[in-house]
Amino acid sequence: MAADPPPPQEFGVAEERSGHCAVVDGNCLYVWGGYVSIEENEVYLPNDELWIYEIDNGLWSMHLMEGELPPSMSGSCGACINGKLYIFGGFDDKGYSNRLYRVNLRTRNGIYLWKQITDFKGQPPTPRDKLACWVYKDRLIYFGGYGCRKQNELSDCFDVHDAFWEGQIFWGWHNDVHVFDTSTQTWYQPKIKRGIAPQPRAAHSCAVIGNTGYVFGGRVLQTRMNDLHSLNLDTWVWSGKIGTNGETPRDRSWHTLTPVTDGKLFLFGGLSSDNVPLSDGWIYDVATNEWQQLTYLPKSRPRLWHTACPGKEGEVLVFGGSKDDLHFLDTGHCSDLLIFQTQPYSLLRLSLDCIGKNAVLLEKQIPWLPSRLLEEVVDKITFWVAVNHRQKKKATAEGHE
DSSP states (O other), rough: OOTTTGGGGGGGOOOOSSSOOOEEETEEEEEEOOOOOOETTTEEOOOOOEEETTTOOOOOOEEEESOOOOOOSSOOOEEETTTTTEEEEEEETTTOOOOOOOEEOOOOOSSHHHHHSSSSBBBOSSSSSSSSEEETTTTTEEEEEEEEEEGOOOOOEEOOOOEEEEEEEEEEEEEEEEEEEETTTTTOOEEEEEEOOOBBBBSEEEEEEEEEEEEEEEETEEEEEEEEEEEETTBBBBBBSOOBOOOOOOOBSSOEEEHHHHHHHHHEEEEEESSSSSEEEEEEEETTTEEOOOOSSOOOOOOBBBBEEEESEEEEEEEESSSSOOOOOOOOBBEEEEEESSSSSHHHHHHHHHHHHTTTTTTTTTGGGOHHHHHHHHHHHHHHHHHHHHHHHHHHHHHHH
């Protein structure tokens, strides 16, 4: 029939990893980079592989990339503007990076061509990893991160890691703001008009609502934080620590913060100050200035140093990351995709899911659907067949352990 699913070999998934980059553009999730543990060694994922997940049908595919390839790295900051994936910073075997790369994801010929941006104006940030960014008005706005500076580059926006310094080179945490304007290829540091900036940090999370950039948590020295700050991306005014109403998520780093609807952010996972991998999810409502914990989320799927991207109808797509404390047991990297629902689905979506899950029972009726609706139904059938196949495969593997 028209709704026959693809063969099982097409139900493969992207390789397990942590510290990678992921963005959504159109109907696809794109994943690049990161690392995995093999026999207690950290191995960076190939720099010429781009994994693409089709949101509608749930299928993964791998595409080889060409051009001026970034080195294989972890802790880079990835963001998408107008169909182009930008990768900045990161860490590899040679140390920290402050290079910027770009690739067009909307290629018409299937060729994904990396370009290192070298013809920029202005001064880029110092080398670093575990930073985060906001995307606003064709600009990439970077905040924080862990990296190195020369002695003559030390400033109030840098907190030195006392245990790591060599001669004139110091390692530590940043709280500076740097902007790359993609339309003019220009780096600059905005003049912060007023307000108290968050203290330096890395492995924090950033998200944008309207013209406001939010930052939550992260680590500096041995301290993990649970503070929330905002920066007006037009006037460059910091809010200072936002005193929220009611209950507050616990301190953490290596978590994610994702916009889900107008005025709401979804916080997920991370590593707590007592080194516990977290599986909790929270919604922050800007209008009420309140956090609400989503108590219905499963507590058996912790993630840290994962990625989270907005999907369709308020969904959040969480890929990869680790279920273990990376400092002590670096083996639990994940390859499964977690899909979190943060709002009620539309009636159409519920109907498509129902048909997709019951395709065998509805085999005779499905071909009667209008062609456009039939395409959506076929995608949903494929999605649920893939989900069931992966769940059975995972259960079989766990049964043999």
